[in-house]
Amino acid sequence: MKKVDMTNVTEAGSGNRLPAGAYICVIRNVEDVADKEYLKVTYDIAEGEYRGHFDQIRAEHPDWAWTGAYVKSYKSAALPMFKRFCSAVSKSNGNFVFDGNTVNADERTLIGKRFGIILREEEYYSNSGDVRTRLIVHSEFPTDKLAAQKVPDVKRLPAENKQASDFVDVPAGSNEEIPF
Secondary structure: OOOOOOOOOOOOOOOOOOEEEEEEEEEEEEEHHHHOOOOEEEEEEOOOOOOOOHHHHHHHHHOOOOOOOOEOOOOHHHHHHHHHHHHHHHHOOOOOOOOOOOHHHHHHHHHEEEEEEEEEEEEEOOOOOOOEEEEEEEEEHHHHHHOOOOOOOOOOOOHHOOOOOOOOOOOOOOOOOOOO
């Protein structure tokens, strides 16, 4: 192993884990990855007890590029989910329209806009083969419809697959040490 200087490094802890739930969020940044046909949407919690949750983590750990971020594909097979996202953002922001086709197709116009999001937990295998849970974006809704939404139960791995000898890589872009 190469030598590393950890003199000024703060040890990662469990942090204040964000619970699964329904949240009103604000879009902090949007990056178009045109060659792969998706938007990387960086967001934060806009209201309530966890307001600023992801901004705080990003300030402490700027190299955690996927904290409070997810992909919205606009490939043809994913257009129904992309339309749901566009509709949630448009309906949550008065006269704002984002549809990916008109003059309002510039993804940068999404920055600062609010929308409702459902975050749910799912099990996954860590790089060491342990079963862990993480939060994922389950769905988006207009902010005025968010309170009526049910947060799904934890998505569990099949019981027959939960063996220490099994190994599944963590998806690219995830970081199992991030205190969601």
